Amino acid sequence: MSAAHDPRWRAETLAVRAGYDPASASNAAKPPIYMTSTFAYASARQAKDIHEAYFEGTGPEVGRPGHIYARLGHPGLDMVELRLAALDGAEAAAVFNSGMATHSAIALAHLRPGDSVVFSRPIYGGTNGLYTGMMPGFGVGHAEFTDGCDRSSVEAAVTEALAHGPLKLIVIETPANPTAAIVDIALVVDIADTVGARSGTRPLVVVDNTLLGPSMQRPIELGADLCMTSLTKYCGGHSDLMAGGVSGREALVAPLRLLRTTLGSHLDPYTSWLLLRSMETVHLRVERAMDNARKVAEFLRESPKIAGITYLGFLAEGTPQRAVYDRQCKAAGSTFSFAVTGGEAEAFRFLDRLRLLRFAVSLGGSETLITHPATTTHYAISSEERAAGGITPATLRLSVGIEHVDDLIADLAQALEAL
Ligand SMILES: *Cc1c(COP(=O)(O)O)cnc(C)c1O
Numbered sequence: 001m002s003a004a005h006d007p008r009w010r011a012e013t014l015a016v017r018a019g020y021d022p023a024s025a026s027n028a029a030k031p032p033i034y035m036t037s038t039f040a041y042a043s044a045r046q047a048k049d050i051h052e053a054y055f056e057g058t059g060p061e062v063g064r065p066g067h068i069y070a071r072l073g074h075p076g077l078d079m080v081e082l083r084l085a086a087l088d089g090a091e092a093a094a095v096f097n098s099g100m101a102t103h104s105a106i107a108l109a110h111l112r113p114g115d116s117v118v119f120s121r122p123i124y125g126g127t128n129g130l131y132t133g134m135m136p137g138f139g140v141g142h143a144e145f146t147d148g149c150d151r152s153s154v155e156a157a158v159t160e161a162l163a164h165g166p167l168k169l170i171v172i173e174t175p176a177n178p179t180a181a182i183v184d185i186a187l188v189v190d191i192a193d194t195v196g197a198r199s200g201t202r203p204l205v206v207v208d209n210t211l212l213g214p215s216m217q218r219p220i221e222l223g224a225d226l227c228m229t230s231l232t233k234y235c236g237g238h239s240d241l242m243a244g245g246v247s248g249r250e251a252l253v254a255p256l257r258l259l260r261t262t263l264g265s266h267l268d269p270y271t272s273w274l275l276l277r278s279m280e281t282v283h284l285r286v287e288r289a290m291d292n293a294r295k296v297a298e299f300l301r302e303s304p305k306i307a308g309i310t311y312l313g314f315l316a317e318g319t320p321q322r323a324v325y326d327r328q329c330k331a332a333g334s335t336f337s338f339a340v341t342g343g344e345a346e347a348f349r350f351l352d353r354l355r356l357l358r359f360a361v362s363l364g365g366s367e368t369l370i371t372h373p374a375t376t377t378h379y380a381i382s383s384e385e386r387a388a389g390g391i392t393p394a395t396l397r398l399s400v401g402i403e404h405v406d407d408l409i410a411d412l413a414q415a416l417e418a419l
Pocket of ligand 1: 098099100101124126173177208210211230231232233242243244
């Protein structure tokens with residue numbers, strides 16, 4: 001029986017099977033945890049060959065399981081990376097100890113002083129900090145666009161960035177956290193191709209796929225160069241670990257993996273094992289959470305105490321956003337925002353009445369989480385920037401979990417009575 005997975009298997013099968021070969025570990029049916037920081041060499045010759053394979057990508061040890069030191073790579077990480085690449089439909093993947101470690105590695109690998117980057121807004125706070133707070137200190141310029149379904153909006157940002165210097169990365173988050181704003185991946189890829197043909201430098205298109213995850217959106221198939229995912233969210237799925245990953249062509253992923261040597265941002269053996277286990281059930285969890293989310297969204301939409309809702313399944317027919325959604329998303333996911341009628345006082349009263357829903361940041365866990373973005377996740381940005389991103393004092397973000405939906409709706413209903 002072969003260890004290798006059949007790439008024609010469907011994602012649900014790959015999630016269970018890809019990445020682990022029992023023959024590599026005494027035929028243990030499930031992967032062991034390799035709790036070791038260092039690896040013994042069989043001979044001096046093999047040590048040299050393993051280093052050549054790691055640093056040069058050449059020689060007899062390429063493609064063999066040899067390891068050096070856990071920070072550079074270890075068997076648990078290999079398994080998680082193979083599984084993530086299979087789920088994303090990509091050639092290769094690199095996994096890090098958080099989503100932000102992944103974003104940082106992408107920036108540090110591909111940007112040099114004088115370069116520029118374009119990103120979509122709204123964007124995750126950490127990513128915003130990376131490109132507007134940290135990278136400018138290294139001489140990297142940036143420009144932003146807000147309407148990711150409109151060619152001229154994206155092109156204007158590209159022109160602005162090119163005025164600063166060579167455009168190396170276009171980073172898009174779609175759907176965006178917390179407003180579910182959509183960016184047309186194929187449109188951005190087309191614009192990147194045009195920039196490449198005109199300037200001789202083709203920017204890489206990086207998609208942050210966290211909000212839908214690998215089971216509901218496959219950016220690599222839509223032409224993205226790198227698909228980044230905070231594995232802390234749906235893939236981890238139980239709000240008990242942190243990890244991040246990026247997939248794409250081996251030639252683009254290999255330099256990112258190598259950066260772990262310098263940044264020390266590898267995922268440790270135990271967390272790799274936990275993540276590998278979680279990935280087996282990601283489809284089941286996501287499907288149940290999405291069923292629940294649709295029913296919760298329908299309940300909220302009917303309530304006179306709700307002023308608005310951003311659930312993707314409610315995107316109006318005939319709009320550009322709807323057309324892009326139909327083309328690039330398999331389903332609406334289970335994270336969305338809604339606004340209660342009133343302002344902060346009403347939002348707070350509602351939150352403090354909830355008994356089942358947990359008030360916490362993060363998303364994609366088995367339990368339903370709710371946050372008040374204006375005073376938590378988006379606390380540090382100005383109220384003008386919040387308003388531009390569609391976040392008001394009455395906005396609440398909901399990440400629907402896998403509890404019984406009737407219990408969720410009952411809790412929301414009793415809390416709405418406080419308004
Ligand atoms: C959470 C999140 C991140 C960062 O991931 P961490 O694992 O928390 O570092 C990046 N992008 C999006 C959209 C996120 O929701």
